[in-house]
Amino acid sequence: MAPLHLLLVALVARHAQGTLFPGGQIDLFDWSTIKPSRDLVYTDCMDGMKCARLLAPLDWSKHGDSPCGLGSLDTNNSVAIAIVTLPASVPESDESFGGSVLWNPGGPGGMATLRAKDTNRFYQDMLDGTKHYEIIGFDPRGVGASTPQIKSKTAESISPRHGRAALATQFEQQAAIGEICMEAGPDSIHAHSGTASAARDMLHIVDKVEEERISRLGSDYVPAYDKPRLQYMGASYGTGLGSYFASMFPGRVARMLLSGILDSELHRYGKGFDILPDTEAAIEYVYEHCFETSCLFSNDSDTGPEDIKARVQAALDWLDGTPVLVADIVARDVSSQGTIFSSWDFDEETGSWLDIPFTWSHDAATVISCLDMHARKPEMDLDWAYERYKAMEAESPTAAEFRYLMHMRCARWTITPAYDFQEPFGAPPPEPDLAPDAPAAPLFLLNARLDPTTPLVSAWTTSRLYPNSSVMIIEMAGHDNFERADDCVFDAARAYFDDGVVPPNGTICQPAPYTGGQQSDVFRALL
Numbered sequence: 152m153a154p155l156h157l158l159l160v161a162l163v164a165r166h167a168q169g170t171l172f173p174g175g176q177i178d179l180f181d182w183s184t185i186k187p188s189r190d191l192v193y194t195d196c197m198d199g200m201k202c203a204r205l206l207a208p209l210d211w212s213k214h215g216d217s218p219c220g221l222g223s224l225d226t227n228n229s230v231a232i233a234i235v236t237l238p239a240s241v242p243e244s245d246e247s248f249g250g251s252v253l254w255n256p257g258g259p260g261g262m263a264t265l266r267a268k269d270t271n272r273f274y275q276d277m278l279d280g281t282k283h284y285e286i287i288g289f290d291p292r293g294v295g296a297s298t299p300q301i302k303s304k305t306a307e308s309i310s311p312r313h314g315r316a317a318l319a320t321q322f323e324q325q326a327a328i329g330e331i332c333m334e335a336g337p338d339s340i341h342a343h344s345g346t347a348s349a350a351r352d353m354l355h356i357v358d359k360v361e362e363e364r365i366s367r368l369g370s371d372y373v374p375a376y377d378k379p380r381l382q383y384m385g386a387s388y389g390t391g392l393g394s395y396f397a398s399m400f401p402g403r404v405a406r407m408l409l410s411g412i413l414d415s416e417l418h419r420y421g422k423g424f425d426i427l428p429d430t431e432a433a434i435e436y437v438y439e440h441c442f443e444t445s446c447l448f449s450n451d452s453d454t455g456p457e458d459i460k461a462r463v464q465a466a467l468d469w470l471d472g473t474p475v476l477v478a479d480i481v482a483r484d485v486s487s488q489g490t491i492f493s494s495w496d497f498d499e500e501t502g503s504w505l506d507i508p509f510t511w512s513h514d515a516a517t518v519i520s521c522l523d524m525h526a527r528k529p530e531m532d533l534d535w536a537y538e539r540y541k542a543m544e545a546e547s548p549t550a551a552e553f554r555y556l557m558h559m560r561c562a563r564w565t566i567t568p569a570y571d572f573q574e575p576f577g578a579p580p581p582e583p584d585l586a587p588d589a590p591a592a593p594l595f596l597l598n599a600r601l602d603p604t605t606p607l608v609s610a611w612t613t614s615r616l617y618p619n620s621s622v623m624i625i626e627m628a629g630h631d632n633f634e635r636a637d638d639c640v641f642d643a644a645r646a647y648f649d650d651g652v653v654p655p656n657g658t659i660c661q662p663a664p665y666t667g668g669q670q671s672d673v674f675r676a677l678l
Contacts, residue, residue: 185203187206187231201237212569232356240279244372252286257387260516271286274384349395385408427546433629581651595644621656
């Protein structure tokens with residue numbers, strides 16, 4: 152069972168009734184019906200979308216940087232990247248066609264394919280203006296519908312708040328999960344799923360998208376660049392993926408809008424989960440707005456935010472002490488970093504639950520994080536774990552319990568990724584005249600004022616690595632929220648993708664009004 156305090160922090164992250172990647176129905180599609188291919192071969196899918204499974208080398212270190220040098224790819228030495236594309240609202244030969252925009256929902260372990268239908272349209276509607284864009288969601292290697300999947304055994308967790316003895320048990324338990332994830336060996340997907348490989352896959356996708364378009368349209372299509380460049384929107388861990396790409400391939404960046412900024416340098420050194428300066432303030436913000444808007448936690452008898460806080464805390468403490476099985480927590484109630492079995496849809500006629508496949512996202516998060524930090528992580532033993540937990544607890548009593556767990560899983564990790572990125576992070580100043588080794592435009596960084604997961608300080612830190620980049624602040628609490636953004640954000644996003652112009656650094660946008668959310672029978676019973 153996940154720590155119950157996870158629910159509270161997840162609800163803060165979902166405070167805006169949606170994230171950068173909006174909800175809606177899960178997109179169930181049988182990906183086994185599509186044969187993986189070396190080139191981008193699309194199949195109609197998901198009501199107006201196009202789906203493909205693009206082959207890429209399992210180990211990019213053996214294949215250089217040229218797509219022409221891939222050699223023979225088969226199931227033993229390749230991965231198949233699952234891609235869902237929404238065509239632009241204009242022909243690709245139209246002068247208003249703005250190209251393709253890739254997006255990633257975060258994680259690590261987040262799946263674009265599960266929500267691609269709604270999210271692709273959300274992005275397209277948001278960006279459509281002077282120019283019109285094709286939107287592409289993809290699952291990074293090892294994740295979701297991309298194959299092979301990262302799969303390991305999982306284990307239940309106990310709470311370190313029960314003392315050092317409990318933490319010792321948990322340390323061994325979590326370290327064992329990491330060891331289990333290594334059992335597949337150095338030739339498996341578990342050894343080749345680091346963020347550097349995923350960033351290289353993104354470049355491969357960009358090249359293949361352009362190659363397919365030129366092959367299909369011929370002289371009717373005029374490429375915007377001598378070499379294809381990435382246009383990208385990433386959230387949370389997806390911002391780290393963007394930062395890797397911008398640092399590894401700066402001359403292949405056209406546009407990059409990142410929301411909920413991960414400090415990639417801290418992530419690389421095993422400290423990416425430590426930064427919690429705004430978590431408690433974000434939770435207090437939610438209590439205040441909950442009281443003002445009569446949200447799902449409120450009662451008519453409440454006299455102030457402190458009444459809501461006391462009631463929620465009592466419910467969480469009771470659940471920690473008396474765990475109960477909750478079978479019908481649904482997507483609108485909680486969205487967490489891990490996998491929560493949820494009743495996403497209900498067939499009213501038959502009364503049957505849809506069969507939602509298990510996505511192994513926890514295992515993917517473990518493997519990707521441990522690969523990224525291996526050889527840079529500190530010495531991890533029980534004393535270190537106890538000191539790390541106590542320090543995090545002092546900064547954020549609510550979030551420390553689940554945020555520190557990922558550290559433990561990497562304690563005995565020994566696999567070094569064959570294909571990796573060597574620091575430093577950063578890129579040359581952007582060159583609108585398209586210098587071959589520089590981005591075409593500055594990076595656009597977006598963050599909530601109070602983000603419980605990726606604090607604003609990480610956006611400022613990242614901005615210093617990329618000259619002329621701009622940080623825009625949404626005056627709210629939440630994690631990579633876009634649906635509560637107003638025209639201030641949307642207008643800036645359109646101007647950025649259309650013309651490469653970022654807003655003045657430090658621009659502040661107000662959120663759209665918060666309407667209070669929805670209350671399920673589960674939370675009504677608990678509170």
